[in-house]
Amino acid sequence: MAATKRQAGSSATRTEARAAESKQSSSQRRQALVEVAAELFAESGFRATTVRQIGEAAGVFSGSLYHHFDSKEAIADEILSTYLDGIVREYKSIVKEHTDPGTALRELVRAAFASLEPHRAAITILQNERSYLAELPRFAYLTKVENEVRRIWVKVLDTGIAQGSFHKDLDTKLTYQFLRDAIWVAVRWFAPSGRLSVDQLADQYLKLVMRGIELDSDEAPRLW
Numbered sequence: 001m002a003a004t005k006r007q008a009g010s011s012a013t014r015t016e017a018r019a020a021e022s023k024q025s026s027s028q029r030r031q032a033l034v035e036v037a038a039e040l041f042a043e044s045g046f047r048a049t050t051v052r053q054i055g056e057a058a059g060v061f062s063g064s065l066y067h068h069f070d071s072k073e074a075i076a077d078e079i080l081s082t083y084l085d086g087i088v089r090e091y092k093s094i095v096k097e098h099t100d101p102g103t104a105l106r107e108l109v110r111a112a113f114a115s116l117e118p119h120r121a122a123i124t125i126l127q128n129e130r131s132y133l134a135e136l137p138r139f140a141y142l143t144k145v146e147n148e149v150r151r152i153w154v155k156v157l158d159t160g161i162a163q164g165s166f167h168k169d170l171d172t173k174l175t176y177q178f179l180r181d182a183i184w185v186a187v188r189w190f191a192p193s194g195r196l197s198v199d200q201l202a203d204q205y206l207k208l209v210m211r212g213i214e215l216d217s218d219e220a221p222r223l224w
Contacts, residue, residue, distance in 0.1 A: 029060075029068065030068045030069075032058060033054065033058050033060070033065060033068055033069070033075065034075060034078055034079060036054060036057045036058040037049070037054045037058075037072065037075045037076075037079070037121075038079050038120075038121035039057075039121065040053060040054060040057060041076065041079070041121045041124065041125055042120050042121040042124045042125075045128060045129070046072075046076055046125050046128070046129045046132075046133075047129065047132060049072065050072070051065060051072050054072065054075070073136065073138055073139075074138075076125060076133075077138055077139065079121055080122050080125060080126070080139070080142070081141075082119075082122070083115070083122035083123070084142075084145045086115075086119075087111070087115055087119075087149070088145060088148060088149060088152075090111050091108060091111065091149065091152045091153075092152065094107045094108055094111060095108075095152060095155070095156060100165075101156050101157070101159045101160035101163060101165055101166065102160065102165055102166075102210070102214055104156045105153075105156050105157070105160065105210075105213070106206055106210070108152075108153060108156065109179065109183065109202055109205065109206055109209075110199070110202045112180070112183045113183060113186070113198050113199075113202040113205070114198055116186060116187045116198065117190070117192050117198065120187055123184055123187045124188075126142075126184075127184060127185075127187070130142070150173070150176055153179070153180070154172045154173055154176050157170060157172035157175055158172050160213070160214075164215070165214060165215060166213050166214055166215065167213065167214075167215060170213065175213065178209075179209065182205070182209075183205070186201065
């Protein structure tokens with residue numbers, strides 16, 4: 001009887017182990033599909049890329065792909081939501097940690113540049129396919145997230161003006177758009193293996209833009 005119980009327990013353990021292994025393998029295949037699709041979306045465009053092309057590039061049949069995702073829109077959704085959820089968390093963390101608006105703005109810029117390479121596909125999709133995606137109910141959340149990001153950056157700019165650190169005649173919403181678009185366009189040409197690292201690229205960018213945003217020490221209002 002004891003031997004039978006031990007055998008039953010051993011069998012159950014093996015079954016659980018196989019189930020866990022199968023789940024892990026499925027998760028890895030899903031992530032591999034996302035990575036392959038991301039490259040294709042970035043290189044060829046979201047609308048121009050077919051499910052069949054994704055399957056061929058990943059070395060699986062289209063039917064196998066549908067086991068993980070119901071459409072290529074579902075894959076794009078995962079790519080975009082992963083990027084946006086992560087960047088919003090990071091932006092919120094930055095403004096919570098840095099109360100000085102100049103420091104906060106610099107760190108926001110650095111975080112935005114640091115996201116270019118790991119999230120190249122997501123940023124490219126948003127640049128090129130935003131109008132198309134806006135027509136799909138699945139991506140209704142994009143507007144909400146974009147507004148949240150805008151509020152974070154604009155609040156930092158407004159605070160800088162209120163504290164006398166930034167030029168008071170700045171149009172903060174327009175300034176945010178300039179900053180965002182100038183950073184995003186770098187996704188088309190920036191390569192981590194190039195002459196500049198992402199930190200060095202951010203440094204060069206900050207040297208250019210902060211001179212137009214911040215007041216010089218002799219321009220800042222005196223408090224006495």
